[in-house]
Amino acid sequence: MKNISKLLLTIMIAILLTTGCGKKEKEENVKNTAYTFVYEDKEFILGDVFTEDKYGKAIDYSEVASCAFEGxxxxxxxxxxxxxxxxxGNTDKIMSIYFNDSEISTTEGIKIGDSINDLTTKYGNEYEEEDNLYTYTLGKTHIKFIxxxxxxxxxxxTYDA
Amino acid sequence: MKYIKCIIIIGVFILIFFFINHLLMPKYSETLREGSLTREYYKEDKNHEVIFLGDCEVYANFSPMVLYEKAGITSYVRGNSQQLINQSYYILKETLKYEIPKVVVFNVNSMRYGEDEKNEAYNRLLIDNMKWSKEKIDLINSSMTEGETFLSYVFPILRYHSRFSKLTSEDFKYFLKPKQNSFNGFLITKKIKPYTSLPPKKVLANYNFSDYSYEYLNKITELCQKNNIELILIKAPSLYPYWYNEYDNQIRQYALENNLDYYNLFEEKDVIGIDYQLDTYDGGLHLNLSGATKLSEYFAKILKDNYNLTDYRTDKKISSIYNEKLKEYNKLIKE
Structure with a gap:
């Protein structure tokens, strides 16, 4: 009888313990394995902690809440x-950088208005194509060209958070 | 004797197991109120002529209390946070096991999302408190993300074990009786956060709804047809996420082909009188109480004028239920 009790107790504890491993965030050095964007001598690193002190004062700011969760x-x-x-956590990290006009270029030198030929010349042919979207991937970062x-x-x- | 002892011990362990299981599950009473929406439906008298179906754009924007007060319409909102179109289909299927409404109003926002938008956290809000049925099983199977297991929905302890160290007074206070949060599926939010600015309207690679979205929209349409239910498509008047013209054209085309009515209520925002400085609690994504009241009054008139619904304000039994609810509702909105 004692054996049955021990067995059941062990099963319950095992369920609690074996499934108890939470995901630990790994801090990675994204800089060497990721696309970055440079604007006025500032290098924007996707996945990096963002502050206006670090990256410069924005001209506008908006926020979007999720349907139910905080943040x-x-x-x-x-x-x-x-x-x-x-x-x-208590910080905000860069998830995406979206170009508003053709006045700026990617670090590799592509801007809105360039041709697909210019793109593949600069970035090569290792891209994923879906409809009229070309995606280049480096580590957890992507550059998407429509x-x-x-x-x-x-x-x-964009960045895979 | 030996067997009896054995049965007692196993019984005690099963009881302890279910006790811990229930204790560790979020109670969705004071925090994450959205998780209470599914369970609250089961307690209702199932006598609704109108069922609203969709995501947060229905449970935040349409108040069945206003629909009743203004037009005598009995309605219920079966909406949940980020309720995807496959989920709406199974929720509708489940609803039809309890009642057959005259009208189903489906908010088409989820058409923009394909299969890729599945999200475990939102799944939990919708499914955790759903009664077991074939629809629940199908819903879980069609909603699970890659890292999830079916077993974790059967035994939530597998998902929530880590809450052991995070239990709060809410978990004990609402252990036996969870808090009622909604009025017929409508969640009241009185806070005001005016619209200031929104993220850029991005160029998309593809504006076409996915085959997956159409597959489930067809299923919803067919289910309604089979049960002689009038299906109405709507788009709630949210400023964001952007509802592109290309999206709107596809819904109009679908409505035309399937002989359905479609109301883009964003286009009616000025007629409705929505002021995004006053009528939203998150800068234009969802309406607050004031905005939801305006929208519900407007939509009550559309329903009353066009869909042959009963005015239940003269029905003794139903009016007594709704008047009781209205008393509570009016008290709460005046607080």
Whole structure:
């Protein structure tokens, strides 16, 4: 009888313990394995902690709450691009950078209005293509180019949080 | 004797197991109120002529109390946070086991999301308190993300074991009787957070709804047809996420092909009188009480004028239920 009790107790404890491992966030050095974006000598690193002190004062700011959970996706609008952050603990980290116009280029030199030929010349042919979207991936970062009739109409850096 | 002892011990362990299981589950009473919406439906008298179906754009924006007060319409909102279209289908299927409404109003916002938008946290809010049925099993199977297991829905302890060290007074206070949060599925939020600015309207690579979305929209349409229910499609008047013209055109086309009515209520925002400085609690995504009241008054008139619904304000039995609810509702909104 005691054996049955011990067995049941062990099963319950095992369920509690074996499934008790939470996900531990690994701090990675994203800088060497990721696409980054440079604007006015500031290097924007996706997944890095974002503050306006560090990256410069935005001209507009908005926030989007989720349907039920705490935490906000924050959007910082600069003259030519928009940075969106996601909450991570007590900080906000860079989730995406979206180009607003053709006045700026990616670090590799592609801007809105360039052709797909320019793109593959600069970035090569290792991309994923879906509809009219070309995605280049480096580590946890992506650069997404949308084109219309082979002319790039949208550029966005994104990060797998 | 030996067997009796054995049965008693096993019984005690089962009791302890279920006790811990229930204790560790979120109570969705004071925090994460949205998780209470599914369970609250079961307690209701199932006599609704209108069922609202969809995501947060229905449970925050449509007040059945206003619909009753203004037009005598009995309605219930079966909406949940980020309720995806496959989930709406199974929720509708489940609802039809309890009652057959005259009208189902489906908010089409979830058409924009395909299969990729599955999210474990939102799944939990919707499914945790759902009664076991074939629909629940199908809903779990069609909603689970890669890292989830079916067993964790059967034994939530597998999911919530880590809450052991995070239990709060809410877990004990509402252990036996969870708090009632909604009025017929409508969650009141009185806070005001005016619209200031929104993220950029991004260019999309593809504006077409996925085959997956159409598959479930077809299923909803067919289910309604089979049960002689009038299906109405709506788009709630949220400023964000953006409802692109390309999306709107596809819904209009679908409505036309399937002989359905479609109301884009965002286009009616000025007629409704929505002021995004006053009528939203999160800068334009969801309406607050004031906005939901305006929208519900407007929509009550549409329903009353076009869909042959009963005015239950003269029905002794039903009016007594609703008047009781209205008393509580009016008290709460005046607090």
């Amino acid at each position: 906000l996706d924050k959007t910082y609008t600069y003259e030519h691009f928009v940075v969106t952050t996601y909450p991570s 084109h219309e009739n082979d002319i790039i109409t949208s550029i966005e850096y």
